[in-house]
Amino acid sequence: MSIRVFIPRDASALAMGADAVAGQIKTEAEARGLAIEIIRTGSRGMAWLEPLVEVEGANGTRFGYGPVAPRDVKGLFDAFFLAGGVHALGVGPVEELPWFRAQQRLTFGRCGRIDPFSIHEYRAAGGLRGLDAALAMRPEAIVEAVTQSGLRGRGGAGFPAGIKWKTVLGAAASQKYIVCNADEGDSGTFADRMLMEGDPFTLIEGMTIAGLAVGATKGYVYIRSEYPHAFAAMERAIEVARSAGVLGPCVLGSPHAFDIEARLGAGAYICGEETALLESLEGKRGVVRAKPPLPALQGLFGKPTVVNNVLTFAAVPFILSEGAKAYADYGMGRSRGTLPVQLGGNVKRGGLIELAFGVTLRQIIAEFGGGTRSGRPIRAVQVGGPLGAYLPSHQLDVALDYEALAAIGAMLGHGGIVVFDDSVDMAKQAKFAFEFCAAESCGKCTPCRIGAVRGAEALESAIKGEKRAENLALVADLCTLMRDASLCAHGGLTPNPVESALRHFPEDFGARAALAAE
Amino acid sequence: MSDIAPWNHTVAQAVIDALKDREGAALPILHALQECFGYIDEAAVPLVAEALNLSRAEVHGVLSFYHDFRRTPDPRRRIQLCRAEACQSLGCETLVQHAAVHHGVTPQGRGSVRLETVYCLGLCAQGPAALVDGAPVARLDAGRLSALINGAPVEAVLAGEEA
């Protein structure tokens, strides 16, 4: 029997040369007359080990080697890595690694383990059990299970998924839609991408369950164009799901129809905002809509629509197969279940870490991340993407929980954590927040469109030491205006990074230039 | 990229016809046209407008809203460099300077490659990151970026053979 070798094709592995490694392993095995089967998988989420090559041992244990470069391949064969042999790149049984064992992988349990496009492997690894369960339930019972699980939207706002679904279920309409928000524009986030590339059937299953729950027959996955691999993976997985009868006129042989189409965004951060996303799906400019009406009642093409993030849908199969309580047993307070944390930036061991809510930022950065990549002290950590606050190192004992972060003026967002060492210039970061806001503004309202441009100019002047006090006062006023008067959270939350940088790192904002000028 | 065809009315019409019956077909059509020709020719605007029952102004509005759509051909190698926060923490701005100083390449369009700014590629734990004609490259540094600007194959750069 041939030995199974697993090599990721996740973008994070491709970006480190995984294709060449796979080619080299194939060539070398042939040259040595060794029978192997190469299976391309998603990523386990250990970004610093990519490409992480895994070899399956006799009892199914998977031995990891990483990061593997093409030039390492001969040496790996010489060290009998196909039999789990000792080599400098060896990390031992992958699932026994402390980094891995300390996690609770409810959503990402299969990611990196199975062939993402084999529905057979998916089912063998527990997939489709949630959909099986849902097919035997009434819509109200599915919605009730999601509500009882405490699942909150993972896209940023943390709105309870069950309540949204209930609204759509209760709306009478000839057509309803399920829309998956896979725009994942926040810097420092990549969980949606990883799931779509590594375990796309979980998303398909979650969306199909949502369709059954609210009475929708059509779903869209809106994927940003910066993710060409995720888009291709979703298209392929949808095709496979269709030919396996998971999608189509009779979902798993039932009288229920559901189908999905993947759609590509076109490079606009604001299209992650749900109403701009719906406009974009309708073929229009991605301009934010005024709410109400809620998308749940008048969403895509004016029809009742569930809009949820990738991770929200992807949590649903577990809830249906294991029960709402099994999911709600994880977490703290009103943040139930697990959060796929994405650790990035200047960190030694970045990647995807799925944990029950409640772990502290410091634990994640120190224990999982191993400190900064540069080896210098941590100075600031941005949580929750470009609209999230910058935290100084003394605030890192905060728990990852929607309410705990809100209490210190921060937000969890989509779960991205970006680490900066002491070489960071926080005035530049604050100015970038304004510039990003201006560059990606949809243009509909003045506080955001004009305020962000003025804010960047005022900060620039203050940093140079020109009329420092006046300019910083102007920045403060602009922040208040943007927070209070922006139509959506793009303009409304941009003050978060700006004000937190000013509050915690005032020494970076032109104090020196001002002193020198005096 | 070599697989790009010159603008051709008949081909464009066929591309549009194949997609126009989808719900909200504008973005799929524009993406398909751009994939086919490398840009969206002015002559495509009335065709798209006609097929989707929109005004030309509306099609222009959509085209100008999205960063992805190009109005003129550009055959140069495309390097989409991430300049968002996680890559900033790992020095992507130094790379922008490097490209300008050593190669005369700027995100404003100058130079031998098409350097574009993007905000996040989902490779935030391995920055600085870029997509090179669609192929992801992580852990960029000045040497690797120079090699890519000078036309080295992505595989060679990833294998560390660029020097």
Ligand SMILES: Cc1cc2nc3c(=O)[nH]c(=O)nc-3n(C[C@H](O)[C@H](O)[C@H](O)COP(=O)(O)O)c2cc1C
């Ligand atoms: C500027 C802006 C950008 C956003 N980007 C995203 C995004 O990329 N992905 C996402 O799921 N939600 C994003 N959201 C949140 C969505 O508007 C919406 O709350 C979410 O899709 C609802 O799904 P959920 O309840 O499952 O989180 C963004 C919101 C704003 C204001």
Ligand code: SF4
């Ligand atoms: S806050 Fe900005 S992005 Fe949001 S609606 Fe206003 S202009 Fe558009």
Ligand code: FES
């Ligand atoms: S911030 Fe650069 S890849 Fe995400």
